[in-house]
Amino acid sequence: MSHRNAPLTPTGRLRLARCVVDDGWPLRRAAERFQVSHTTAMRWANRYRQLGAAGMHDRSSRPHHSPRQTSATVEQQVLHLRREHRIGPVRLAARCGIAASTAHRILIRHHLPALSTLDRATGEPVRRYERSRPGELVHIDVKKLGRISDGGGHKVLGRAAGRAHQDRRNGTGYAYLHTALDDHTRLAYTEDLPDEKAATCAGFLTRAAAWFTARGVTIERVITDNAWAYSKNTWRTTCHDLGISPRWTRPWRPQTNGKVERFHRTLLEEWAYQRPYTSDSERQAAFPDWLDWYNYHRPHTGIGGHPPASRITNLSEQHS
CATH class of the missing domain: 3.30.420.10 (Ribonuclease H-like superfamily/Ribonuclease H)
Known part of the structure; x- marks a missing residue:
């Protein structure tokens, strides 16, 4: 999703790219018309040539390869300790020898909820309810x-x-x-x-x-x-x-x-x-x-x- 100050939305990018690729506008003229740099105009024109209209949307900034990603063994250790002892990222980090931010990312990656949303006795998500009318309970x-x-x-x-x-x-x-x-x-x-x-x-x-x-x-x-x-x-x-x-x-x-x-x-x-x-x-x-x-x-x-x-x-x- 584009941020609020972005000069181009996906629709604007497509218009720019079509002006350059389909209508033959020079890059500098298109850049001036859409108030972006020459480099930005060239990027969207090239992506339109390669991918068409589908290429006008934002791409994930996640890297294709992460050689320093936490090993699967450490991840499983973090998950086991969390389920067994119901402790947070700081204590998990101390037991597993990793940073607290790393432990937090592991929990997020595996969709484990915050401890505050769990029942302390069972470790299960708290089931919330509400009666349908005043006075019922x-x-x-x-x-x-x-x-x-x-x-x-x-x-x-x-x-x-x-x-x-x-x-x-x-x-x-x-x-x-x-x-x-x-x-x-x-x-x-x-x-x-x-x-x-x-x-x-x-x-x-x-x-x-x-x-x-x-x-x-x-x-x-x-x-x-x-x-x-x-x-x-x-x-x-x-x-x-x-x-x-x-x-x-x-x-x-x-x-x-x-x-x-x-x-x-x-x-x-x-x-x-x-x-x-x-x-x-x-x-x-x-x-x-x-x-x-x-x-x-x-x-x-x-x-x-x-x-x-x-x-x-x-x-x-x-x-x-």
């Missing part, structure tokens, strides 16, 4: 987050001073961030609660269902991990009363609940750790605005750069 999880002592933590005072300050106050405990996230829209509802007991989780589900209902989403199924609170009758009864079918992830497979796990990572990066806070109340005061930004304004790469609310009919238009 809602992911629920809890993120445990250390609270900030009044006066600030280590990000404000420094690590040593922050630890001493917290010790003097006998610690400040943890915030339990309960989140319900819709699989199709990525719309999220989060509460800061004092624990993750069965009654607390059940109460959160009741309020989350009401919140989604107010936005035109009826929860049909919820999926959680196998934590103690989600295996009790309290949780099952609450789901039954709300007309929700409970589901659980496979043991030791957090990827099944990956959407809410990824939301919690975003939450930490863009709100909890986004700037130094001088108290837990200051951080909590900033949360409603951030969650509003996430749901109604923040572009989400998983749904084509649109905010989650855009996937619910007219919801984004009702919010300012």
Whole structure:
């Protein structure tokens, strides 16, 4: 493909070549007419004589012979180590005695995907899915987050001073961030609660269902991990009363609940750790605005750069 500043496209090259070969134009006249050098005009005219119109397209710059190409034995060693240990180019290079760039080219040549796209447990490509309508499946999880002592933590005072300050106050405990996230829209509802007991989780589900209902989403199924609170009758009864079918992830497979796990990572990066806070109340005061930004304004790469609310009919238009 020609670059954007190229004076000649394949069509322009063909016109130039036909002027010279078929119409008998002098090379210099053709070069001036198409605003290229005499050498360039001669190249395309000669290629037209040899190959016709098919010769006007770009050729690969790959050499016909590569005497210093990595041997097949080393390539097989790189591929074996990658499949066996699932390590990247830098570690492969150290084991095989080659440059990291060489290891990377070998992986690319054999169409091996990046490690970030693979399942860590099996080494297989991650199978991504998305439910077809809002409410069909809602992911629920809890993120445990250390609270900030009044006066600030280590990000404000420094690590040593922050630890001493917290010790003097006998610690400040943890915030339990309960989140319900819709699989199709990525719309999220989060509460800061004092624990993750069965009654607390059940109460959160009741309020989350009401919140989604107010936005035109009826929860049909919820999926959680196998934590103690989600295996009790309290949780099952609450789901039954709300007309929700409970589901659980496979043991030791957090990827099944990956959407809410990824939301919690975003939450930490863009709100909890986004700037130094001088108290837990200051951080909590900033949360409603951030969650509003996430749901109604923040572009989400998983749904084509649109905010989650855009996937619910007219919801984004009702919010300012």
